[in-house]
Amino acid sequence: xxxxxxxxxxxxxxxxxxxxxxxxxxxxxxxxxxxxxxxxxxxxxxxxxxxxxxxxxxxxxxxxxxxxxxxxxxxxxxxxxxxxxxxxxxxxxxxxxxxxxxxxxxxxxxxxxxxxxxxxxxxxxxxxxxxxxxxxxxxxxxxxxxxxxxxxxxxxxxxxxxxxxxxxxxxxxxxxxxxxxxxxxxxxxxxxxxxxxxxxxxxxxxxxxxxxxxxxxxxxxxxxxxxxxxxxxxxxxxxxxxxxxxxxx
Amino acid sequence: xxxxxxxxxxxxxxxxxxxxxxxxxxxxxxxxxxxxxxxxxxxxxxxxxxxxxxxxxxxxxxxxxxxxxxxxxxxxxxxxxxxxxxxxxxxxxxxxxxxxxxxxxxxxxxxxxxxxxxxxxxxxxxxxxxxxxxxxxxxxxxxxxxxxxxxxxxxxxxxxxxxxxxxxxxxxxxxxxxxxxxxxxxxxxxxxxxxxxxxxxxxxxxxxxxxxxxxxxxxxxxxxxxxxxxxxxxxxxxxxxxxxxxxxxxxxxxxxxxxxxxxxxxxxxxxxxxxxxxxxxxxxxxxxxxxxxxxxxxxxxxxxxxxxxxxxxxx
Numbered sequence: 001x002x003x004x005x006x007x008x009x010x011x012x013x014x015x016x017x018x019x020x021x022x023x024x025x026x027x028x029x030x031x032x033x034x035x036x037x038x039x040x041x042x043x044x045x046x047x048x049x050x051x052x053x054x055x056x057x058x059x060x061x062x063x064x065x066x067x068x069x070x071x072x073x074x075x076x077x078x079x080x081x082x083x084x085x086x087x088x089x090x091x092x093x094x095x096x097x098x099x100x101x102x103x104x105x106x107x108x109x110x111x112x113x114x115x116x117x118x119x120x121x122x123x124x125x126x127x128x129x130x131x132x133x134x135x136x137x138x139x140x141x142x143x144x145x146x147x148x149x150x151x152x153x154x155x156x157x158x159x160x161x162x163x164x165x166x167x168x169x170x171x172x173x174x175x176x177x178x179x180x181x182x183x184x185x186x187x188x189x190x191x192x193x194x195x196x197x198x199x200x201x202x203x204x205x206x207x208x209x210x211x212x213x214x215x216x217x218x219x220x221x222x223x224x225x226x227x228x229x230x231x232x233x234x235x236x237x238x239x240x241x242x243x244x245x246x247x248x249x
Numbered sequence: 250x251x252x253x254x255x256x257x258x259x260x261x262x263x264x265x266x267x268x269x270x271x272x273x274x275x276x277x278x279x280x281x282x283x284x285x286x287x288x289x290x291x292x293x294x295x296x297x298x299x300x301x302x303x304x305x306x307x308x309x310x311x312x313x314x315x316x317x318x319x320x321x322x323x324x325x326x327x328x329x330x331x332x333x334x335x336x337x338x339x340x341x342x343x344x345x346x347x348x349x350x351x352x353x354x355x356x357x358x359x360x361x362x363x364x365x366x367x368x369x370x371x372x373x374x375x376x377x378x379x380x381x382x383x384x385x386x387x388x389x390x391x392x393x394x395x396x397x398x399x400x401x402x403x404x405x406x407x408x409x410x411x412x413x414x415x416x417x418x419x420x421x422x423x424x425x426x427x428x429x430x431x432x433x434x435x436x437x438x439x440x441x442x443x444x445x446x447x448x449x450x451x452x453x454x455x456x457x458x459x460x461x462x463x464x465x466x467x468x469x470x471x472x473x474x475x476x477x478x479x480x481x482x483x484x485x486x487x488x489x490x491x492x493x494x495x496x497x498x499x500x501x502x503x504x505x506x507x508x509x510x511x512x513x514x515x516x517x518x519x520x521x522x523x524x525x526x527x528x529x530x531x532x533x534x535x536x537x538x539x540x541x542x543x544x545x546x547x548x549x550x551x552x553x554x555x556x557x558x559x560x561x562x563x564x
Contacts, residue, residue: 016513017377026381038495094349095358118495122376124361129319129349138320138425141346144488154428158488159342160441160497161259165429166318172425178478178495179488214358218371218384226520229541231532235554238526238544246524246541248445248503249470249559 001111001148001170003046003055005080006101006131007039007062009071010121023219026121035071038116040078041176044183045146046114047079054148057081059108063092063100063211069199076194077186083199084108088211090204094122096211098130103207105135110171112153117142117175128175138168141175250279250369252335255326256297257343260287260315263296265442266339266396268403271300273396275404276366277335280304284416286325288315294413301409308413313421316430319346324419327354333391334369340395340498352393359393360385362498364400378494379517398441399500399521433487435474440490443473445503448492448519449485450477452508452529452548456485462552463507469559475499475519477509493518508548511536528552 011017011026012034018027035043049055060075062068063086072083086100105113113132118125125141132139140146140155144163147154148170157164158177186194204211232238242249252274257264267283274281283297286309298306309325326347330336336351338344340362352359364382365373371386372394440446447467453459459480467474475497476490492499494517504522509515511527511534519525520539527540528548537543544551 011377013514017380019381026377093358095353095356098353120378120494123378123494124359125345126349126352126359126361129346130353130359133323133350133353138318138422139346139350140425141319142342157342160489161430162433162487162489163431164427165431166425167428168425177488179482214387214389215360216386216388218386220376220381220383223375223379223382226525226539226541229525229537229539229543231537231543231545234546235544235551235558238542238555239558241542242503242524242526246503248524 001055002057002059002108003049004105004108004110004113005042005046005058005060005075006113006115006127007043007060007071007075008036008119009033009062009064009068010036010119013037013120019220019222023221025217025220033067035074036116036119038118038176040183041178041180042114042116043075043078043080044181045176048181049148050079059084059110061086061101061104063088063097065089072199073194074186076197077191078184082197085199085201086204086207087201088204090211091213092211093213093215094124094126094130095214096209097127098134099209100204100207100211101131102134103209112171113173115175117177128173132173137172139173140166140168142177143174144177144179146174146180250277250334251332252277252279252281252337253329253333254281254283254337255322255344255347256283256285256293257339257341258285258287258293260289261292263293264339264341265403266341266398267297268300268406269398269401270337270339270396271302271404272401273363273366274335274337275302277369279334282307284309284326284329286314286317286322288312296406298411298413299407299409300404302404303409303411306411306413307416309416309418311418314418316427317343318425318427319343319350320422320425322347323350323354324422326351328419329416330355330391335392335394338395340397344395348393348395355391355393357389357391357393358387360387361395362397363394364397378513379520380513397498399498433489437467438471438473440473440475440497441499443501445470445472446475446499446501447472447505447507448475448477448509449480449507450509451479451483453480453485459485462548466552466556466559469556477515506536507552509536510534511539
């Protein structure tokens, strides 16, 4: 079966982001960008399915600026077979991405879409579910274990009370939680090989999708800082402070 | 304005998260209806009807909703959305799974994890693991929202008297079903609702240490237990203990972080707690930057002593 893996280029998880002084957005100048860590788990899972002989082809897709090619090359280095970039400079919101991906799914006809449960920049946690709904497909968000059979998938999901197992009909959308797998490091030979793998570029217009943002971002700001606390010297002082000063115990 | 809230419940008890959504709805203004979807839901419907500020409780009772899937809930909610101005979900696992499906089928954007309501069109939400707050405005006919529980005080459980009525439930889409659930067993209070939370990190070294050290302390303080991602990944505790950007987001009166360094992804889940205590042997650990009270020390000595002193009545 063919597997499609949408991946997003985001600010690296180690970067402390700063708000632009005019409050119009986050300052991305000179900031290290990486593949969204949850999407990396998705690529790893798809590649493992191929190594097990379950997936026949793994196609990575990204929507955004030309530099998303780097993100796609990372996916190819992990083991995806080919890549598609839906190139646009527009600020993409989840609904627009889901619509772009729907068109890619219509062209590629995968049996399974695997992506990250959320992107660590906007923390929206929407795209996979929206894509599933637009396609009329079932979904298994927050997956920590995936087992495929011919026409269905059994997925263990991380939920508030613990774990839940669902059975979904294929084709379907699965979104990855942290513990689905531990992504491999791309080796140098694989990074070199990835440069030769096919990467196709397409525009939203060619897909017939208007990607314009529907929500208006009015401003961004840094949250108020907690006021500095104190170091206590021992347990007795801590208990005393909690009882008499904070009055929480 | 006309607001629809989707009740979050386990079949017998309405979650506190739903009452947080009612508080968010009150900030938006306008009549509030709650839909309770499930099978055998009279008890939950009565609890929903007792929340002050709720006008109507819509009961959606069907056997296929006993363990509802997002697919089945979406079909129901899209049918009920009509000309509602706002559709609100609590930011729980079922809310997070369902809201985007509803938004996509209504062809409207969703605003996730809303932390404050400016007005009926304008909402503030955290991005970048809570290190930035973004204010968004939506001019759409319907705003689909998930409500960040930790940011809204729950509405009272009693005092209201909403009317109750049944609604027609669309058939099960039949493309997915829940076939198993493994709820973590714990006699401790629920993490997102507890007044006091004790969280452990990799500093505890093992699952046995976690239980031996934190169990008695949690007992003495009637606290819920939580954990950092590192402790969950290492297998000390199950996934539902995780506090952070991609785990649970909580704001208890007292949060005690033990052996947790305090990565930004963890802080995202607890930094709105009223009082934060950190116990860590590394004085440079970032957790101390958000702690009201920090104690640098060996947790294997400090925690048992702490437990013992808590257990003694104040003199």
